[in-house]
Amino acid sequence: MSEILLQIDGKEAAAREGMTILEAAQKAGIAIPTLCHHEKLEPYGGCRLCTVEVEAAGRSKLVAACLYPVEKDLVVRTRSEKVDRIRKMILELLLAHAPDAFELQDLAKEYGADRDLFEKEASFCIHCGLCVRYCAEVKKKNAVGFVDRGTRREISFVPGIASKECWKCKQCFPLCPTEALQAAYVLTDALISAPPAKPESEE
């Protein structure tokens, strides 16, 4: 594969064709914050925290670094007034749901995000989809998925699959940036291990 030279934050960076801006930046030692990214998973582009400014063909635009493929002579700015403004707002929006998540708090400090800008609606889940995608792409089990759409969207374990697969796996738990996933599992677990119709002693 041919090498592509681009510029990230004023530094020359070399990347392989097919790499994303995020990968090229990581390779060059430049950090871009992410919430829904995981190196073992297909890029998702959901949290938009990795939004960066790129300049290509004389035009500047905002793109998701985890998805945008590197191009020759691309000029990337990972921090700019506008980028920071957007990250700050994204964090503020998410803090309404998971105000105490450590990862969000750390980022909020860096970007000056106001934890209390929006009314709290603690659902904990920030819909990063890491659990859903890890279970589908790596474990190939699809034990957890999204249900409904838009603001009603939530994660949910599929009881039939979860009862067989999850107890021995639980690899998604540490991926969750908030506590939502574990809570969802505990709930499902309670449902699927409800007392059987016949008392166990009779079996």
Next chain:
Amino acid sequence: MTRIDSPAELEKLRESILSIRDPNKPCITLCSGSACHASASREVAASIEEELARLGLSAEVDLRKTGCHGFCERGPIIVIHPEKICYFQIKPEDVPEIISRTIKDKEVIERLLYTDPATNEKIIHESEIPFYKHQERIVFGSNGAIDPKSIDDYLAIGGYSALAKVLFRMSAGQVLEEVKKSGLRGRGGGGFPTGRKWEESRNAPGEIKYVIVNADEGDPGAYMDRSLLEGNPHSILEGLSIGAYAIGSNEGYIYVRQEYPLAVDNVMTAIRKAEEYGFLGKNILGSGFDFTVKVHRGAGAFVCGESSALMTALEGRAGEPRPKYIHTAVKGLWDRPSVLNNVETWANVPLIINKGAEWFAGFGTGKSKGTKIFSLVGKINHTGLVEVPMGTTLKDIVYKIGGGIPGGKKFKAVQTGGPSGGCIPEELLDLQVGFDELTGAGSMMGSGGMIIMDEDTCMVDVARYFLEFLTDESCGKCVPCREGIRQMLKILTNLTRGKGKEGDIELLERLSEVAGSAALCALGRSAPNPFLSTLKYFRDEYEAHIRQKRCPALCCKELIAYHIDPDKCRACMNCLRKCPSEAISGGKDLIHVIDQDKCTKCGTCFEVCPARFGAVGKISGEPVPSPIPEEARIIVRKSKQK
């Protein structure tokens, strides 16, 4: 039906169809689109058939059930040929008279004609009615001439001649050049140059490529794609086949809403009949070109009108947009090059091929060529579908074609481009419609929805309404859209409820920036438009809601109060009797008074108060005058004084 294996055979077939058609034979065309079905056009059709049979005229008079004629306000519409006498709002009971007087005795029935409200003149022919006169119906016009279930009707008006032309007389490259030269741009939203999209797909690597019709029309109030698909499905199939030939595709899909049963039905029939003649399938017209079309019914998500979400849904997965840093024209359906165009775009293609790029580019303005079908709805006299050349002014559409605002109300704004579009105020009515013109005004062309709003419309509430729609339809994948527009909706809802506070406008602007620049797909990125455009042109209304808790349009329920003017009330008991919450006290000869604590602001009293009294009024932003003392409420009538 015999298979047609060459252009010569096609022309022979066409001649034979035309030879058995007598242009002077009486023919009744009846609008039978979904809109007219709702106003009993099926019953009218049944009654025409029955009456013709009763009089033994079935063989002498044709009945053609066509697609939508456009003037939906006045449907069902019938046109009687060859005289082209046009009758509106036909009821089954009108049918015997039409047949005995107009068909048999060649008389015009005055009462069924269109009356020009300006001159009170009765108009006989469609082409002279102002609604139609100012249109240029190059795409939509055929709807009134053909039965969408009859492929012979389509052939009779020259159908499939463009397909024959490209297959035998043009190379794929020439087709591409012709479409590029025409300046045709996508009619579904973004206005991307169609020829360039096709070229991108054609040049993209890969053996298998797809062409797709986007018939997932979801904008509130918009139904031009439905009407085209229902009324002239072959024109879309022909356009699609031409596109397939140009990019080197052998497989096409029509992604159509499940909620459009008649469109689905008609397009399925059309596919079957085209396959029987060999206009679709293997070795089309003996050219060696293969092309098949499948229909996919959408499960009802607005976001699936977005190209990457549509393709994901076609693949059988949940309809969520994918990042599009690589165009779907290069990497689309199953990661293969896929050209997705809107229904109307495809319908334009056979015209461009038959009549030439120059002819097509003769309509329109600078960068917007051809015509555009708009769905004109809302507070407008002539609701319906109108097709005008690009560059027509909004004023002409609203007043010349649309007949202005009903009830003597004042025009306030026109909302274009669907939920993600914007509102254009009166001072910009001279704006010429075109892709860049509308975008420049803070709105967009979208698929061509045009919602007319009058002075009683609150622009803050309009923004709230569209944000509510979008919040409901957001797929929920990315934060700026799922969370951002949800917070915008919350703030806007608060504003309309008198809970706005200083800083709300600025916060809405911040949220708009994030959704507008960082959302994953076009739905999220254009979602702030309803807010931004109303803020741009009607900022004073936002400020009034926040600072004075006042709704200048007297529309937001929680910011208004109904009040009976004691000087005007004649104690007619109308409002008192009709108030559903028994909030009005008074009686015969006793001035009526509204108990503000009981009032639910349904507006019934306002509507039923006789215009000659005009005693019930709306108040906003100021305290309701305290009720007059009970002893002052007695009305002494002159007649009784004597």
